[in-house]
Amino acid sequence: MTLSVRRWRIGALAAALALASGPVAAQLAGKPPAIPDSVVEARTTALASTLRCPVCQGLSLQDSPSELAQQMRSLIKDQVAAGKSDAEVKEYFLSKYGEFILLEPRARGFNLLAYLLPAAVLVAGGLVVWWNVRRWTQPADAGPSPGEPPAG
């Protein structure tokens, strides 16, 4: 084995060890492996888009330029980076602000109206249209036809 090949093998082994040591060390220390920054950013953006800014009128945390929204985004980022799941982060904000914090209300209880009412109105409207169209297209039994002279 030439010296250059041996050096290459040692280098490759060192690189493999360096790559593996991060997650292994983290697991040995009982910590979850670090989440890549790009993943943390993407999940923070996605979560902040579903949560409402408490000091704005109908803006998400992601869209709001307010200081509180920025601080809440920073908190989401910290929680995601600490290994919390999306559901856990949402649950945290729900426990502090209640249902108000969700831009899209959960489909249960009184909130169900928001989901069922549009569908119910659509069905009712469709029925009204169907009923009227049927009436208009039915041959008029009663009354004289347009070309017929009036009786008497």
Add this chain to the structure above:
Amino acid sequence: MNWKRSAIAAAVAAPFIVLLAYGLTKDPREIPSPLPGRQAPDFALQVFLPGEGPMARNIGDTVSLAAMRGKVVVVNFWASWCLECITEHQDLSLAARQLAGKPVQFVGVLYNDVVDAGRQWVADRGGEAYPALNDPGARVAIDYGLYGVPETFVIDPAGKVAYKHTGPIWAGLLTAKVDSILAATPRTPGQ
């Protein structure tokens, strides 16, 4: 047949009218807090204004909620840029002085403000009867589900949020709330 059509139209419109009428009874700016009745979020914040009398703390000390277990704790979130905080400032200090002999601790938590501005604001108003704490990054404010200032939380001796007040609070209401909590709390030896 007109009466039949009118009846159908009324039957269709009635639920919407009821729904809208129900909506009018709600204040769209009011956010119902899930905190009252639950354990108050713990905090450990640094004092930047000491306050006066028995409720005073040293500047730089860390005040934690856990260390105040056994007392009624009044946590008031405020800021120097908040106009409504001026309205309640005298009342908060008055209530703190009136309750000073009882197992009660007031703390003010500065919300999204510069400490120097907070210091100047209190000095301009002749001081404060209780310590002021700094909350960098508004982490404690978010933990308390804050959406504006002023907001005041009354925490019972067991560490549960007994009452949340949004907007300026007044001395009579605050002392009545604290007294009712103290009256309902079984006294332990040494208190």
